[in-house]
Amino acid sequence: xxxxxxxxxxxxxxxxxxxxxxxxxxxxxxxxxxxxxxxxxxxxxxxxxxxxxxxxxxxxxxxxxxxxxxxxxxxxxxxxxxxxxxxxxxxxxxxxxxxxxxxxxxxxxxxxxxxxxxxxxxxxxxxxxxxxxxxxxxxxxxxxxxxxxxxxxxxxxxxxxxxxxxxxx
Amino acid sequence: xxxxxxxxxxxxxxxxxxxxxxxxxxxxxxxxxxxxxxxxxxxxxxxxxxxxxxxxxxxxxxxxxxxxxxxxxxxxxxxxxxxxxxxxxxxxxxxxxxxxxxxxxxxxxxxxxxxxxxxxxxxxxxxxxxxxxxxxxxxxxxxxxxxxxxxxxxxxxxxxxxxxxxxxxxxxxxxxxxxxxxxxxxxxxxxxxxxxxxxxxxxxxxxxxxxxxxxxxxxxxxxxxxxxxxxxxxxxxxxxxxxxxxxxxxxxxxxxxxxxxxxxxxxxxxxxxxxxxxxxxxxxxxxxxxxxxxxxxxxxxxxxxxxxx
Numbered sequence: 001x002x003x004x005x006x007x008x009x010x011x012x013x014x015x016x017x018x019x020x021x022x023x024x025x026x027x028x029x030x031x032x033x034x035x036x037x038x039x040x041x042x043x044x045x046x047x048x049x050x051x052x053x054x055x056x057x058x059x060x061x062x063x064x065x066x067x068x069x070x071x072x073x074x075x076x077x078x079x080x081x082x083x084x085x086x087x088x089x090x091x092x093x094x095x096x097x098x099x100x101x102x103x104x105x106x107x108x109x110x111x112x113x114x115x116x117x118x119x120x121x122x123x124x125x126x127x128x129x130x131x132x133x134x135x136x137x138x139x140x141x142x143x144x145x146x147x148x149x150x151x152x153x154x155x156x157x158x159x160x161x162x163x164x165x166x167x168x169x
Numbered sequence: 170x171x172x173x174x175x176x177x178x179x180x181x182x183x184x185x186x187x188x189x190x191x192x193x194x195x196x197x198x199x200x201x202x203x204x205x206x207x208x209x210x211x212x213x214x215x216x217x218x219x220x221x222x223x224x225x226x227x228x229x230x231x232x233x234x235x236x237x238x239x240x241x242x243x244x245x246x247x248x249x250x251x252x253x254x255x256x257x258x259x260x261x262x263x264x265x266x267x268x269x270x271x272x273x274x275x276x277x278x279x280x281x282x283x284x285x286x287x288x289x290x291x292x293x294x295x296x297x298x299x300x301x302x303x304x305x306x307x308x309x310x311x312x313x314x315x316x317x318x319x320x321x322x323x324x325x326x327x328x329x330x331x332x333x334x335x336x337x338x339x340x341x342x343x344x345x346x347x348x349x350x351x352x353x354x355x356x357x358x359x360x361x362x363x364x365x366x367x368x369x370x371x372x373x374x375x376x377x378x379x380x381x382x383x384x385x386x387x388x389x390x391x392x393x394x395x396x397x398x399x400x401x402x403x404x405x406x407x408x409x410x411x412x413x414x415x416x417x418x419x420x421x422x423x424x425x426x427x428x429x430x431x432x433x434x435x436x437x438x439x440x441x442x443x444x445x446x447x448x449x450x451x452x453x454x455x456x457x458x459x460x461x462x463x464x465x466x467x468x469x470x471x472x473x474x475x476x477x478x
Binding site for chain 2: 118
């Protein structure tokens with residue numbers, strides 16, 4: 001297990017992403033943020049905290065999305081679901097999905113499927129901390145990227161305890 | 170985390186962890202049922218047969234709805250008007266259905282142990298929807314879910330189960346489940362409807378006095394007097410039963426606390442429950458029905474993994 005992004009670097013990347021989101025969206029009135037369980041929620045908590053400071057407001061629509069029931073490999077292993085919490089309407093809103101690591105793209109595909117069961121957003125954007133670009137299996141790209149990281153396909157990259165670690169198989 | 174079993178035959182075979190997993194998963198399915206699209210694609214590739222050898226309205230609808238909300242394909246079998254009426258054995262019927270690529274079996278049967286027998290002979294996952302006077306595990310689970318939702322916890326809760334304990338699979342599943350989760354249970358009814366050694370066998374308190382049981386409990390789960398099983402003359406008349414064990418407004422108003430009233434349905438109004446109790450705000454009878462769908466979705470979902478190879 002190797003740390004590829006330490007705590008201080010992580011905090012820089014979180015601020016960078018928050019600043020990008022801040023510049024891209026002059027108003028958050030029609031914007032909702034959704035962290036994808038579980039790593040994405042940890043990241044999203046930090047990004048939302050940073051955005052609240054930048055904007056000096058508490059009024060940001062923020063929820064958590066769980067993709068357990070939408071996984072395309074569901075029959076391989078039945079997993080216990082995490083909490084789904086979308087306490088606002090997403091109809092015609094700009095939805096910003098936040099995840100820790102973008103890898104094959106399958107999680108985001110599942111997240112889009114889940115999202116559309118709540119309504120029809122005007123636009124969906126994707127914000128990720130780590131992009132493992134060369135391993136994509138679906139035509140999905142992020143709009144906001146913390147850092148692109150070179151990895152082997154069998155590696156695992158995770159956000160835990162305030163650091164990003166790489167586990168080699 | 171996974172269930173320790175590949176079938177749901179009864180609460181008796183479940184661990185405390187299994188029960189907790191089913192209840193927490195059901196909470197998430199309850200959220201699914203509040204959405205604009207009340208459906209998830211989780212069981213898109215799964216086919217389920219509902220085999221009902223005994224009458225059922227609520228349970229059958231509840232399972233069917235749970236299956237549809239999970240995107241499973243379903244077929245329904247009712248014993249009347251089927252090959253079972255022509256004398257086909259249970260095993261033959263099920264094997265014929267399974268040969269049409271069915272993955273899971275939900276079964277209600279009047280013979281206690283019928284799903285246990287099936288589980289030994291067929292590869293599909295089996296969910297017991299009520300077998301004779303043995304168990305009705307999904308009812309036990311949805312009752313527990315409803316108690317937890319209403320009162321916050323099962324641990325230490327005092328639950329009185331009132332009525333025909335002798336013939337009730339609902340009572341048996343409730344007792345197993347509540348005891349495993351740390352609740353206290355008192356069964357209450359006429360001596361002829363309470364098994365003689367139940368206190369020793371299942372670790373419950375026994376009371377033959379309704380007022381005493383109601384004063385003790387936080388939750389009263391009132392069972393249906395099973396009119397179809399009353400050919401044995403276990404009490405003299407419905408009116409007499411109602412006078413001694415029927416719950417009415419006056420009884421509840423004289424308690425020094427507000428207890429929760431439950432009933433698995435169908436209610437015999439004016440026999441075990443008066444209307445002004447069944448329809449009051451103390452009653453969570455309709456919430457039980459609503460929660461039934463979420464709980465059955467959780468069971469179907471958690472058992473759907475193992476045999477689809």
